[in-house]
Amino acid sequence: MNLFFSASIRGGRDDVDLYADLINHLNRHGDVLTEHIGEQDVEAKEQAQGLTDADIYNQDVYWLREADAVIAEVTTPSLGVGYELGRAVAWDKPVLALYRPDADHELSAMVRGNPDVEVVEYETLDDARPTIDAFLSQHV
Numbered sequence: 001m002n003l004f005f006s007a008s009i010r011g012g013r014d015d016v017d018l019y020a021d022l023i024n025h026l027n028r029h030g031d032v033l034t035e036h037i038g039e040q041d042v043e044a045k046e047q048a049q050g051l052t053d054a055d056i057y058n059q060d061v062y063w064l065r066e067a068d069a070v071i072a073e074v075t076t077p078s079l080g081v082g083y084e085l086g087r088a089v090a091w092d093k094p095v096l097a098l099y100r101p102d103a104d105h106e107l108s109a110m111v112r113g114n115p116d117v118e119v120v121e122y123e124t125l126d127d128a129r130p131t132i133d134a135f136l137s138q139h140v
């Protein structure tokens with residue numbers, strides 16, 4: 001199973017350790033096409049590889065097309081994540097959006113109000129794991 005994990009990069013990296021933990025869990029279910037999102041120095045690595053923004057865009061849209069399901073961590077608002085969710089919905093992919101309610105970032109109505117996105121609020125990684133398991137067994 002190909003899984004596309006989506007989470008903030010240029011929108012802010014406060015939750016990068018959590019992203020890595022979520023990716024670790026997703027790896028039990030299938031191949032995570034976007035493991036780089038959990039790496040601390042993702043942008044430096046992409047730069048070292050000589051990737052332009054166009055390369056990153058093309059690669060991500062290709063991976064998204066290949067994905068059987070999309071799991072996003074949407075607590076830190078990100079234009080790229082919003083874009084990916086829109087494309088995933090348009091392609092009829094199952095989409096799970098994991099959101100930790102916090103005082104700083106209210107979730108966009110374009111995500112919470114979208115009937116084709118399953119939004120689940122959670123607090124800890126231990127809460128998120130069974131949510132992911134149930135979502136994947138139901139949809140993929």
Ligand SMILES: O=c1[nH]c(=O)n([C@H]2C[C@H](O)[C@@H](COP(=O)(O)O)O2)cc1CO
Binds near residue numbers: 011084
């Ligand atoms: O360097 C990158 N590499 C990359 O894979 N992305 C993709 C994957 C993420 O799910 C999403 C993050 O978007 P943003 O950078 O706008 O927060 O876009 C985004 C960037 C930078 O915008």
